Amino acid sequence: MEPVLNVSAVSMNFGGLRALNDVQMHVCAGEIAALIGPNGAGKTTFFNCITSIYEPSEGEVWFTPKAGVRTKLNGMKPNLVTAMGMARTFQNIRLFKNMSVLENVMIARHCRTKAGILGALFRPLTVRQEEKEIVERSYALLKYIGLHKWYNEQACNLPYGAQRKLEIARALATEPTLLLLDEPAAGMNPQETTELKQLVLRIRDEMDMAILLIEHDMSMVMSLAERIYVMEYGCLIAEGTPAEVSSNPQVIKAYLGEEVHA
């Protein structure tokens, strides 16, 4: 079976700095994969490259959406990448802070709806129908994630953990084939992390989605991911199942450092 995401030899240069070096990666349909590595390894840069926020200096990113043809994403506009079926959350929460929780999710329905300026002004039946559907589907998603009781609250007033969840709900509203989660458990307490873990599993199973996540919480990564990629200084240093990766000497070195023999 063809992988949903196939990244071949992607490199990213910022001037003289090589932030990513020959990264090879693939994510299969219905799989939960994880990307780990020390701070500054280039994980978020990698996300930005595959979602076309940056254009990779070298290499190719190929994406196969559900019921779609294999497409090369290099140089595509980020909004088209999202429309194609790749949605992401952000490491430092980027919600639409001054809008309500429901509206945050409704905005993400933008690429799946059509109403234009004339539709907004004259509101024919089709537009009203579409608008109703947007509200209903967004609310249903909030309920799925468990944020529905706050639906009219301003997004910035939510507790931190709920804001992270809202980012996931917003990403889901774009109906993605591949969901990219950038440190979804950052700043959460152990109980919230457990809940989040169950949520991610539920999303994968019930919505039939491939998930790629960046995470620092090792217990979460080890129990959640089926395959793990380890990155250090912009290079992939290991790939494999959680058991393989956790026993890899290079990974241990990257995380714990090396004993210095004087």
Next chain:
Amino acid sequence: MEQARLNIILHELKKSVLVSLWFMFLTFPIMVIRVNTLDHTIMWRWTNMAMIGCAAFVLSFFWRWAMKKKEASAVPAKSSWPHWARQNWAGYVENKTWIYTLQGLMLLGFIILPWIVSTYKTNILISFLTYVVLGLGLNIIVGVAGLLFLGHAAFYAIGAYSYALLSKYLGFGFWIALPMGGIIAALAGVALAFPVLRLRGDYLAIVTLGFGEIVRLLLENAGSFTGGPAGISNIPRPQFFGMHLSVAETNIYIYYIVFALALVTIIAVSRLKDSRIGRALQALREDEIACEAMGIDRVGVKLMAFGLGTAWAGFAGVIFAAKTTFINPSSFTFFESAIILSIVVLGGMGSNAGVILGAAFLVLLPEYLRAFSEYRMILFATAMVLMMVFRPTGLIPARGRRYVVHDPDLDLDDGSKSKEV
């Protein structure tokens, strides 16, 4: 105890004395020294200085008292209004019948007003409504899409000049020119948006300010085509089914046209704000990167914001040209843009009711305060400063739309909050 009170009083007095000394020093060159160029003497107006000192002394007390009050009211998150006032108002704002009655009364008032007030006052009302249209247009760009835009007067000018030139050279009538003025202004807005797509905030403000000046200078220097600084005169007034109207009647007629335009603008802008496009514009204001990551075409939405905002300036311009029958570039200076922006900021960014109130405040008030016309700019500046301190989000801040979702499960989860809103 007594000692502590005395200390506080002394401390406050010292503060006020310092403030008044500072103000006396600051205003010394303009308020005290006066050069009499005829006699080559210098007049020292020490009484002015004393007056400023006293005023600053008293006002600084008042200022600190107001600031304390503001801080005190911010802590319990409720205003210091009496209980009954708060409760009643909340009820009225939520109550739809009250809103509709109020709106109906205002509508009726505006319809009969031109028949009961003088032509002069009708003129003022026309300019008020024109500014409402201009403000609402700018509100789409500044308030909803969050793009700081300082060249709105340029599009007002483009609208006015499109009508003037179209009627002068091609003999177009008012009713054909009205939509065309809007379309031309919208196209010009989109054309301006292309080079500034990457800019935000201060940088965008500078470029749009420059664009406003470019348009004015172009009109001034285009020679005989636009009439240069002398402008274009004898612009035809709008026709009413070929009937001949007197000046006063035309005035009333134009009043109704502007009034209709203002109504259309209010309805159109609120519908736009509450639509897929409007949400995309708001998302653009909140976070550009997240907006793109959620599948919104950043470029398209920005172009749309400019086009939708400047179109209204074009309509207003056509009507302005038809009303005054004479236009020249000096009607469209940066000051005009600043006034329109002030209307939006003073009223409340993103809020339609706020813009209308802001326009009333900045257009109607100066007309009725003609007696103080010398101090108009001082009052204006003071009002702005006070607003920024005490109501930084505007007179009527924008309230996000609240949605009603019928969900039977919601009551079980959270009984107190889930009441339909």
